[in-house]
Amino acid sequence: MPAMESPERPAAKTPGRLSQALLRLLMTRATVVASAPLAERFRLVTLESATFEGTAWIPGQKLQIAMGSAFVARTYTPIDWDAAAGRTRILGYAHGDGPGSAWLLGLKPGDACDLFGPRGSLDVNRTAGPLAVFGDETSIGLAHALIHRDRTPALACHFEVGDIEGCRRVTAKLGLDDAVLFERRDDEAHLDAMKATLPALAETGATFVLTGRAQTIQQLRQALIRQAFPAARILAKAYWAPGKKGMD
Numbered sequence: 271m272p273a274m275e276s277p278e279r280p281a282a283k284t285p286g287r288l289s290q291a292l293l294r295l296l297m298t299r300a301t302v303v304a305s306a307p308l309a310e311r312f313r314l315v316t317l318e319s320a321t322f323e324g325t326a327w328i329p330g331q332k333l334q335i336a337m338g339s340a341f342v343a344r345t346y347t348p349i350d351w352d353a354a355a356g357r358t359r360i361l362g363y364a365h366g367d368g369p370g371s372a373w374l375l376g377l378k379p380g381d382a383c384d385l386f387g388p389r390g391s392l393d394v395n396r397t398a399g400p401l402a403v404f405g406d407e408t409s410i411g412l413a414h415a416l417i418h419r420d421r422t423p424a425l426a427c428h429f430e431v432g433d434i435e436g437c438r439r440v441t442a443k444l445g446l447d448d449a450v451l452f453e454r455r456d457d458e459a460h461l462d463a464m465k466a467t468l469p470a471l472a473e474t475g476a477t478f479v480l481t482g483r484a485q486t487i488q489q490l491r492q493a494l495i496r497q498a499f500p501a502a503r504i505l506a507k508a509y510w511a512p513g514k515k516g517m518d
Contacts, residue, residue, distance in 0.1 A: 297336060297384040298322075303357065305377040308443050309436035311364040312407070313374050317383070318357045327351035329415035330392040333360065336384040337369040344370035345509075348388060349414040349444070361411035361444070365510075392507050397477040400424045404464065404490055405482035406454075407431055408509045412481055414444040426471055428464055430454045430486060461486065465493045477503045484511035 300319035308314050327348065334343045346360040364371035373383075394401065394416060403413045406429055417425040427449035431437040434451050441449040450467070452460040468490070471478070478494060480487045487506050494504055 296340065297386050300383055300385055302377050302379055302381040302383065304379055308361075308440045310433065311371075311375070312436070312440050313362045313364070313377065314443075315360050315362055315374070315377060316357060317360065317385075318355075320356055322351070322353060322358060323356040324353050325351075325388070327353070327358070327388050328393070328395065329419045330394055330412065331388040332391040333358070333385050333387040334389075335373075336386075337373050340384075342369055343386070344373070345391075347391070347412045347415060349411045350418065351388075361414070361440070363407040363410075365407070392479065392481070392505055394477070394479065394505065397503070397505070399475040399477060400426065401479055402426045402428070402471045402476040403479045403481070404428045404486075405430075405480070405509075406486070407437060407482075409481040410437070410440060410444065410446065410449075412479075413446055413449070416479070417446065424474075426450075426476065428452065428467060430460055430464065430482070461489055465490065468493055468499075469497060472497060472499050477505065480504065480506040482509050484508035484514075 298319055298321045300317040300322075303316040303318045304314075305316075306314045330347070332345050332347055334345050336343050346362060348358045349361055351358045362374040364374045392412070401416060403409060403416065403425065405412070409429060413425065413427045417427075427441070427446055429437065429441075429449060430452045432454050434453050437451055441447065441451070452464055454460055464486075472494070478490070478499075480490050487508055491504060491506060495501070
């Protein structure tokens with residue numbers, strides 16, 4: 271769940287004494303083991319920490335990573351978790367030129383970061399039957415985590431994206447070869463195509479997991495409600511919205 275950035279946002283400042291104290295008190299120190307580019311502005315980041323060892327993790331949970339200050343953090347969804355090795359991986363997507371994007375694109379092995387979590391975000395454990403995940407570039411990591419957990423029902427993935435070819439490379443790398451990609455349009459016409467897929471998925475008994483851009487989530491949710499789809503089978507989490515800073 272990489273947070274989306276506004277281009278005008280300044281870079282994170284050097285942490286002051288209070289921020290440093292909070293980092294030591296509340297957060298875990300992790301080391302970057304690898305940061306691999308999968309496509310333009312996508313990075314697959316491996317983090318290692320002794321505190322990860324033996325830590326229970328549920329797909330859909332989140333990590334909050336400090337951007338040099340306890341008061342400036344960005345939220346990411348681990349795509350997997352290796353408690354034995356004390357490692358986890360996140361798929362980061364850099365949008366704009368804010369502190370989160372600068373941090374992600376500048377990562378190199380050996381870098382340290384402070385983080386909080388894993389903690390609750392989206393809980394799909396109470397659902398039954400197949401899942402239909404709708405989102406965007408920031409939702410691909412969540413989809414990987416869900417499809418690779420111990421779950422037999424099928425998972426359908428539908429993403430609105432700006433770069434079809436680049437995102438296709440990312441989804442293929444993460445084993446999401448069947449993901450349906452919709453090219454984002456300024457007039458939002460692609461949302462009609464996304465909505466057109468809802469009735470057939472609803473008939474399968476799927477639970478819908480809506481993440482990513484707040485406005486898209488709202489439109490998809492409203493379309494499902496107009497079809498008298500049960501609200502209990504709609505899980506939603508907005509990762510970003512234009513003009514909003516560091517949504518959790």
